[in-house]
Amino acid sequence: MTQVVNFHELNCDNGKTIAVITLNSPKSLNALSADMIELLYPKLKQWQTQENIAAIFLQGEGEKAFCAGGDIVHMYQAMKKLETQENSDGYSSEVIEYFTKEYQLDYLIHTFNKPFIVWGSGIVMGGGLGLMVGGSHRVVTESSRIAMPEINIGLYPDVGGSYFLNRMPDSCGLFLGITGASINAADAKYCHLADYFVANDNKDAFIKLLTQLDWQESSKANHESLTNLLLSFEQDSASYLPDSKLKEHKALINQVTSFDNLNDIVKSILTAECEDKWFNRAQKSLAHGSALSASIAYRQLQVGKSLSLADCFRMELNLSAKSGKFGEFVEGVRALLIDKDNSPQWHFDSVATVDNKVVDWFFESKWAKEEHPLVNLGL
Template sequence: MDFGGGDEIRFERRGATGIVTLTRPKALNAITHRMVLALTRALDEWQSDDRVAVVVVTAEGRAFSAGGDILRIYEAGKAGGFPVAFFADEYRLNAAIARFEKPYVSLIDGIVMGGGVGISVHGSHRLFTENAVFAMPEVGIGFFPDVGGSFFLPRLRNSFGSWLGLTGERIRFGDALWSGIATHAVHSADRDAIVEALAESGDPDEVCERFAFEPARETEDASLSSIGRHFSLENINDILVSLGQGREHGDEFAGKALATIRTRSPTSLHVTHRQILAGGMLSMDECMRMEFRILNRMLKGHDFYEGIRAALIDKGSKPEWKPATIEDVGEAEIEAYFAPLGDSELAV
């Protein structure tokens, strides 16, 4: 089946299942504009195709998807051609997955970050294997947890989403299942059998019940308690103070979190904290419109390009954030990221 994805994404119908396979393993299946448009076309067709009972998304190689194709975005932005159209189509796809009326099964084996999260976490069934590694690390490159991060992060248990968004930390499948990111844990060795079972029955609930198991949570009780205590606060400066006090009282987890946050983009931290607070009271479509407003300002700012330079261009160098500290970021500066776009608002 050809929906215009070229050699970057493959589509097939097998039995009752529409199968999507990401096929850029050398690029860790980073999401491109072509892939976004092709998947959008496939879902549009399969939504009304009675032969397709369920959609399953999987990937070649050691990553499900490590995110968006950041270098392409960086190069386009530096040249003055801000790739707004890519993000608009990506965000519309994220919203379409959230409202897709048929079961949508993501089979996560390996790294899933950024744009890869956007095409998986909004589906009805999220299957994580023991090889899965999840993160939303955007604050470390001067960006923000987009692709619906403002919708799903505030809905995770125990302020776990706030901790993930503000630190960019990685978690494994036990934590993903406990927090609500994953709906099931499965063994990597069973991936092909799961796809075949879905093709035969078209019943993901029955297939998941057959193959799923309950892994142990990786994060310890004391660390979860620390996350809930510090990251539930509604002011980012209060979070920093709370983490500092925890460190002074021997809370090693709080000390580590504080040290990590201090390396992230101050602007990104403020924006991320506010979007997570706001997103908990918004619908998915409303979240995508909010994120599109933020995106338009981020692409014209400083920290995103500085973060990519430090992480990918001059690898290992220290980014020079502007403003340099969390305390230096003004309220009016952050407010501007959320201001309406007028005629340029995202149509979801």
């Protein structure tokens, strides 16, 4: 059986080692499965304390995707199983366990004590962005296509979205969070999801030079050496960088998101006149997506503004557990990936009709503070 994650170590000229991780499920666009997470977390914990490891390099197998998201088909099956179980409280232990371990992995990457390079080429969505955004050196290429498209499956922008969407310039985070709009490499750099742009053809040369760097015992010195190397590659790749749609439509995005309530924001986005296909796709995604998801995302970003990264993940685990119970998530996955009829029967027709009590319920913690599965995160 093929290993879903491949690990190998590259020997450097000065005796240090680069640890290379390859997500190895190209047929699923390297969707992040529970098996992948089970392999990744202990290996990273081991490498964090291994003195000869100078840096981590994380990539996806194949040309199409780094990682297209979480394994939501498996979660759909877990949620459907509950429907036939008597005396169930409606919460899927499988769904909760998956998200718990995924967020622990994401947090480990965010707080890793060595340079952590993520090669984010091709599709980087949902759970894939959760893996990428925590890296210390996040690389995008001309093929990068990045999104948090959870509104299309009745979920919400998780994997730390409460934290990183709030740290984007202007109103980019809110706009991307409620529309699920797809962005390119230039957009990713502009909104702080990526650090460097390197053309795909330069990947092998970059890895070769990684092994020739003069790696030190000091993590700070190693970060600086790696940064300088990537900046030199970025200069050579500049002619491949696409135009940023977020920059181009900055004024319009600020205008349509300038209201103090979600109903007016959604109305403004949907009625905005713009002949750009990228903006029009964002409008269609919002119109077709879950109004409940948009409402949760809006509240999530408001609450997340004042939270630490660990507290964001704790809030999101609660939201994910509730999403597994409520039914919007299972219906969204059914329509998009199971029956593929693309006609989800959402609970609410529009954000104006979303019951605030339902949104409140999502934000009421399922667990007492000391019983939360992520109670020790960040401690």
